[in-house]
Amino acid sequence: MSRYFPLQLAVITLALSACVTINVYFPAAAAEKAADKIIEDVLGDAAAKSDKRTSVSDGASKVLLAAAGGVLDLLVPAANAQSQADLNIATPAVRQLTQSMEARFPQLKKYLDSGAVGFARDGLVEVRDQNLIPLPERNAVRKLVADENADRANLYREIASGNGHPEWESDIRSTFALRWASKAAAGWYVQDSSGAWKQK
Template sequence: MTNRLKHYVLLSLFIVFALVPLTGLAQANLEINTPAITSIKQSMQTRHSQLVEFYNSGAVGLTKDGMIAIRDANAVPLAKRQLVNTLVSAENQDRNALYREIARANNHPEWEPKIRSTFGQRWINMARPGWWYQKNGNAWAQK
């Protein structure tokens, strides 16, 4: 299995697990698929293979609010720090759009914060050993 394929499989698993119905939102269909959601997922899949390197090095970590953040820029060569900025920014735009679209598709835009926090926890649960994530209180911890 190529690395790229592995990344896709991993991201797909992430999304599947993240889409498990939420206890707090029994009515929400988190598996809902719209053209916008499909497009966002494809965009995230394409980017994930580039981000894995920075998750592995600890440069980028998963935040508790379902986003990602630069945790330690020193882990990235200078010439790549701008790329990390761009990837993190684009990924967060996608994630914001994903949570918003799922809430919209459920005709409940007001569910977005809950969807976001639930996704945040799912992403962290599914993170690989060695990856960094944000705990309550914003401190970083390593899986």
Template sequence: MHKLSFVSLWLLLGLLAGCVTINVYFPAAAAEQAADRIIRDVYGVPPRREEAPAGEDAVPPPDSRYESESPLWVALLEALVKPAAAAADINVQSPAIDRLRTLMKVRHRQLLPFYEQGAVGIAADGELRIRDMNAVSRLPDRVRLKQLVEQENLNRKELYAEIARVNGHPEWQDEIRATFARRWIDNAPSGWWYQDSSGNWKQK
């Protein structure tokens, strides 16, 4: 009977560990914060002050009176949950990422007049699109705009792939792209153009 209970306990712990791992498989919140840092850096906007989660400082320290009374299964479950919770983060540091960020920051300064003219906007998938070429009067500037948009979109794809690679999860690339797509638009200043999910152009 005791042997059966022990096996059942380990099966239950295994199922619980599996559920925890799935729930934090893609760290969506951490990815969004990382995207905001990168995008605001590219845009030349000061980073937001990162605050601790509400109530974090108010969490009381564990009461030692109950530590010795915790059942074995509680201790085992905590050991399984803590590594999974710690994995709910995303790494955006690598030489390749730093290089791409630098390229995009420099290019953004060249794109800025085209954003302000309404010639270029942000598509729903996070890529740049030429919205109104008529807003650019000079032919050399039109050629330059096409080059800038092509280079920017290429670097954005490279950035998403590199973030996924650095984190050891190439299958995250689509989710990273979707996260950045939302944040490129949300962090854009007033007056810029963007596409909604239906493909309609709107001005912030």
């Protein structure tokens, strides 16, 4: 055994612990919880209670993710503390954006119900079929959709930056996109990952 072995062991240990402390993992479970709270506030009674339909591949993915998480917890227990964190969605900017979306929702609901507008795969809303919108209302609906999308984009940015991680914005957006689709009422249209529209 080399006389430098303890020093080498200390350096390796320090390097491994440094890797653990500088890696900040996106708290997916906390993001889903935050998204559900905001979406349920915005949609109110129109929100589906839950989407019980899960495919076999979704179930298999969850099992694989849980197994991978268990292995990581064994190897790097300190990293698990981050996944247990809650996201702060009580900032003034997030509250203001949520209230704006809540106030707009009764107007938007009419077009979600008719199928003219749907929840897009990118966490925004989109005019799906303008032929379902009476001609005199089309400009108003385009403005309604643009205003909603501006609030949604700002909401995702504010949640990420308000929690000190602006780099999480795309993860926040992706999480919200999935949760909007999950909470959509029966009969509404949602866009799947390939871009195809499906009616719930």
